[in-house]
Amino acid sequence: MAEAVAPQVFTRRASGLVRVMSPYSAFIYNILTMGVIFPWTYLWAPTAFQGSNLVLGIVFAFVFELPIALAYAWLATALPRSGGDYVFQSRVFGGGFGFTVVFAFFVVWILQWVALSGWLLAALGIAPTFLGLGVTTNIHAFTTIGTWAATSNGIIIISLANAAIALVLLVSGFRNYVRFQYVMWYAILLSFGIVLLLFLTTNPAAFHTKINSFAGAIDGVKNFFGQAKAAAAAGGVNFNPPFFLFGTLMVAPIAWTSLQWATYSVEQGGEIKNAHVFRNQLFIIVGSLAATAGLLVLLAVAMNHGIGGDGIRVASSGYWYANGKALIGGGYMFPNLIAMGLTSSPIIVAIIGVGFILNSFQIVCNCYIGCTRIMVAQGLDGLLPDWFSRVSARWKTPVNAHVAYFVAAIPVIFGFNKIGDWSTKWALGITFANGAVMTLSALAAALLPYRAKKLYEASPGAKYRFGKTPMVTIFGTLGFLFGAFMVGAFLFVKGLGLAYTASAFPYVIVIGTAVFGLIVYFIMKQVKASKGIKVEYAFAEIPPE
């Protein structure tokens, strides 16, 4: 024996696996997917739960999402594969369960997001940008375009174009998307920074004057803010509400509709470089969660400083109380529209608008990216026809899955914009459905060491324990409980999701999609069985001994 050495591994010349998306790109992807510049929280929570504290609610959402995000970091390193949630759940719970839940509640329900992202692009990106440009340049054509973009036909055409352009970009190669994502990232950061700056450099009194002038130029209305506030008060908005703790807790599920997407990069885990490295997944998932929560808090603080509690409540009343007096150019007072009203510079308006337009476009891209990866994984497992899993030799992308998803989105886009009660009947389940997938994946993480023992033992996270209990089980259990709380809120709280109309219809739609998923599963199972193949083989772990 001699001195202590720090031995290195020896290697030989052997081929190796290399992946494409850098952890930084995946980090950006998650932040953009969380849609930091579409914070529904500010429009929804202040009047749905009067007296709630926005900042505290966002912090609650962060705290509730944190164990879910940590649990995902374990799953993503143990199973760094494309099709993330489907792979996790099918591995731990079995193929029938994993397929049904992820196909029904992600692949089917995210079609609503394709339609919604088109609406975001039209109503929150193009419409306010052109309205703002119309006001700041006095060019009427801009106002006309902005007004058209907010009509149902305008939204449908813009939504179809949005989905078609995303289809072409993604089919042409994932690397092209990754490259364009940097453009979107910096444009969105700039846009968000300017919005923050505008809020931080104004005060409520100045806001009243400027927003009156802005709305007057667009709609010809006088004393816009005073009228909107009066209408909100008449509609039931309390402008001096006492602090409401339960309401603040209920802000968390709303903020969670943004923050829950911190885990979405797992759907393309097979394409992320060094996806099996623990610190990379912590950076990608937990890092993006913390960064987005921080930005949301910052925006809440800035808005409170710039437009005050009254301004926030008036903006919210336009959405939650359908207060028509609180709309500008027919659109809700999202932070970007308010910020545009605070400036007289068309350049600033254009910069803000481009950020929102690009983030809307990114959202439709991430719908395609995540869901087509899931469809490819399900196709390879034999639970969807092989056609879905084919990767084009020319483009090296799953072209068939992309085209299928585009075609499936078309009727949803029309329904979303042409059926009057679509959002209160057909689309209400989306917050529940998407949240349920993530909550069940947290449970899958908790059970991973017991239901997929060998897989877990080979994973880098296996060395982290609290006493004898695997850390992933602790975080997964906490995540499942927190997720169940929020998903339960979407199910039963009137101000959130399914209980909004007190009708059974939205529940039937959710159950219907689950039944649809089950039917697809059993049909594919029978088709495979007729060829002498059991689909269960796709998930069952072979005992090594």
Next chain:
Amino acid sequence: MGLFGKQGSPKGEPTRLFYACDIHGSEPTYRKFLNAAKFYDVDSLVFGGDLMGKLLVPIVRDVDGGWRAGLHGQKHHLTTPEELAEFKKRLDTLGFYWFECDPDVYHWYEGHQDRIDQKFDELAKARLGEWVELAEERLAGTHVRVYLCGGNDDTDEVLTALDDAQDRVVNCENRIVPIDDEHVLVTVGYSTPTPWETPRERTDEEIGEVIGKLLAEVSDPSKAVFNFHCPPLDSSLDTCLKLDASVWPPTPVIENGQPVYYGAGSQAVGDALDAYQPTVGLHGHIHESRGATKFGRTPAFNPGSEYGEGVLRGLIVAVRGGEVVGHQFTSG
């Protein structure tokens, strides 16, 4: 009843094959491969090459009585025999070879690639020998045979361990062997040149010649199962990042700020699938390019590989009368 217990005729039960490849020394993955016969109820186990592991971990005895080793860029200081056993088990799962040594032995190897390569061959050959024995033992008394061959990452020296095959194990390297009464397995383990300059690379022309020679002995190529380690060129089964071979280790080629993808397969393999229209093409080599495609009537598959996670990725193929009647990717 035919020699292998299955008819494989147009009217009979299909012959069910389980195919996997690129397990790179992973002990649990190989054990899963053997158990796949019973688990998936198949008639044959076909391996598509790349048996050897890629890393060798020296576990150096420490002055304080413990052990030190490196893994995944982290330093490990093992203080108890239990920790040591757990660490070795993890290395086996990952497909890494290991040996215990004193610091002076470690220094003897350090920086001497020829000595390291020799140690690799020694340990890999021993492990492959154990694997052949294990297969004979586990499949004894069944009708199942396991067909083993090398890939581009395996050295010829290590593959000599396959010569010890007796009853249940078939060394199918560069051979034509029957898998039922009417289908034959044609195996070629070479790949086209890679940036890694691995031991068994051949030019496309050389691979074409090897395939041509083998197929000359096959009376009905439509009833041949091609077990070619290298996938066909630009087929979607061979997509990977383009690497710059002028540096070591090779690094991704970046153009306009983005890595470049390309097809790393073999034109000769694609030409053979087109020309001979076999029953099926089974391929591996590119771990990240799991998928299926078609060459005329012939389906071709690459099940991919995740041996490092202890996961056995594979493919069940049911063949009858020179056709694939069903297939299923697996992830066990």
